[in-house]
Amino acid sequence: MDISLHTPITKETVRKLKAGDTVRITGIIYTARDAAHKRMLENKDKGFPIDIKDCTIYFAGPSPAKPGEPVGAIGPTTSYRMDKYSPEMIKYGETVMIGKGKRSAEVVEAMKKYGCVYIGAVGGAGALLASHVEECRTVAYEDLGAEAIYELKVKDFPGIVVIDSYGENLYETEPEKYRKD
Amino acid sequence: MKIINKDTIIENVKNLCIKANCVLNSDIKRAFEEGLKNEESPTAKTILSNLIENADIAEKRNMPICQDTGMAVVFADIGQEVYIEGGSLSDAINEGIRRGYTEGFLRKSVVYDPVCDRKNTKDNTPAIIHYNITEGDSLKITVAPKGFGSENMSRIYMLKPSDGRDGVIDCVLKTIEEAGPNPCPPMIVGVGIGGNFEYSAYLAKKALLRPVGKNSEKPYLEKIEKEILERANKTGIGPQGLGGRTTVLWAACEDYPTHIAGMPIAINISCHVTRHSECIL
Numbered sequence: 246m247d248i249s250l251h252t253p254i255t256k257e258t259v260r261k262l263k264a265g266d267t268v269r270i271t272g273i274i275y276t277a278r279d280a281a282h283k284r285m286l287e288n289k290d291k292g293f294p295i296d297i298k299d300c301t302i303y304f305a306g307p308s309p310a311k312p313g314e315p316v317g318a319i320g321p322t323t324s325y326r327m328d329k330y331s332p333e334m335i336k337y338g339e340t341v342m343i344g345k346g347k348r349s350a351e352v353v354e355a356m357k358k359y360g361c362v363y364i365g366a367v368g369g370a371g372a373l374l375a376s377h378v379e380e381c382r383t384v385a386y387e388d389l390g391a392e393a394i395y396e397l398k399v400k401d402f403p404g405i406v407v408i409d410s411y412g413e414n415l416y417e418t419e420p421e422k423y424r425k426d
Numbered sequence: 427m428k429i430i431n432k433d434t435i436i437e438n439v440k441n442l443c444i445k446a447n448c449v450l451n452s453d454i455k456r457a458f459e460e461g462l463k464n465e466e467s468p469t470a471k472t473i474l475s476n477l478i479e480n481a482d483i484a485e486k487r488n489m490p491i492c493q494d495t496g497m498a499v500v501f502a503d504i505g506q507e508v509y510i511e512g513g514s515l516s517d518a519i520n521e522g523i524r525r526g527y528t529e530g531f532l533r534k535s536v537v538y539d540p541v542c543d544r545k546n547t548k549d550n551t552p553a554i555i556h557y558n559i560t561e562g563d564s565l566k567i568t569v570a571p572k573g574f575g576s577e578n579m580s581r582i583y584m585l586k587p588s589d590g591r592d593g594v595i596d597c598v599l600k601t602i603e604e605a606g607p608n609p610c611p612p613m614i615v616g617v618g619i620g621g622n623f624e625y626s627a628y629l630a631k632k633a634l635l636r637p638v639g640k641n642s643e644k645p646y647l648e649k650i651e652k653e654i655l656e657r658a659n660k661t662g663i664g665p666q667g668l669g670g671r672t673t674v675l676w677a678a679c680e681d682y683p684t685h686i687a688g689m690p691i692a693i694n695i696s697c698h699v700t701r702h703s704e705c706i707l
């Protein structure tokens with residue numbers, strides 16, 4: 246059974262999630278890729294352009310929306326490019342990251358310490374994931390184009406908890422079960 | 427001699443960009459179905475079904491299959507009896523890319539200066555164009571948009587001749603294992619063997635154009651392809667790296683003569699959204 250999550254997702258909720266849980270997220274999430282992370286953290290003294298406490302960040306840069314549609318295709322980008330920035334984001338209050346691919350030990354440490362979860366969305370399923378986005382508006386860094394920060398209103402956005410806030414990591418445990426030497 | 431007007435090229439390249447990005451080729455869809463049959467992991471089965479559904483939604487809504495509509499790689503095979511009128515072939519191809527990515531609502535992912543400013547060119551140009559002069563009077567254009575989640579996982583190895591066939595297979599497997607979940611597995615793997623440093627990479631890219639399910643006509647390469655596929659699907663990586671048997675949908679190898687002192691191997695990792703559309707003018 247999928248677990249329904251409603252944003253903002255608090256640390257208490259995050260601590261209840263376990264690697265392998267399938268979730269459906271409803272509410273507000275923000276997109277940010279490396280360029281947006283870099284700019285947010287460089288300018289943090291002036292405040293964040295989003296409400297960072299208990300926020301959900303989706304590592305994604307959509308294709309342009311066609312007229313009459315809220316958003317174009319919007320699947321996750323490879324998360325390791327955000328590894329440099331995520332520990333600090335987590336420290337400032339980010340509780341959920343959505344992306345694809347492995348994370349560094351530093352990121353996992355920060356997730357354990359502050360309470361944050363890493364959710365995998367199906368990479369390359371851009372059209373399918375777009376069908377769970379109801380509204381999209383640019384919040385900051387419009388000049389970055391696809392790399393700007395977008396606020397997405399999502400409904401039942403699907404994902405799998407890949408690394409939980411205790412450091413359990415499906416990328417480490419699951420392939421081993423199917424390996425045949 | 428055949429005369430082809432630049433406007434014909436522009437129009438065709440534009441349409442190829444949109445088609446390649448929105449309609450998944452049937453060979454890959456078949457490979458998803460095949461994977462679904464052989465898969466042991468329930469998570470992997472769900473993911474493969476998601477990918478089938480994703481391709482259907484994209485085609486129906488004329489939406490990109492994946493938001494990373496890539497950097498446009500173009501293969502142009504020009505018959506030596508073709509005359510292009512109205513402007514240069516390169517300009518026509520780039521204009522076609524510009525229009526395809528703009529009018530087709532595709533993502534513009536190209537930056538001018540790779541190191542410092544990284545300012546977006548805003549129209550996804552320039553394309554990377556590989557020209558090949560052929561006999562005859564036709565112009566074949568293939569547009570193969572390539573995402574960078576998988577491109578970043580690609581590698582070149584300058585092996586020693588003594589590393590032999592096992593050396594080749596081992597470095598392909600190593601590349602696949604290191605890529606893990608990052609290139610959106612199930613992957614498609616292009617391998618270029620021989621030539622020199624840059625030519626092996628070109629061959630690896632070209633190998634990705636081969637339909638999934640079609641082996642090399644050279645028996646020794648066919649054997650290598652089969653062994654790569656078999657061993658890759660025993661790694662356990664699985665769809666999205668979350669475990670399973672469907673790690674690689676296809677492996678294709680291309681070769682070329684090389685120098686007595688070397689054996690270059692390039693591995694171009696691609697994803698389940700390996701795109702290419704072609705036309706012959």
Ligand code: SF4
Nearest residue numbers: 369492573575610697
């Ligand atoms: S690796 Fe392929 S499927 Fe994944 S995001 Fe990039 S282009 Fe899309």
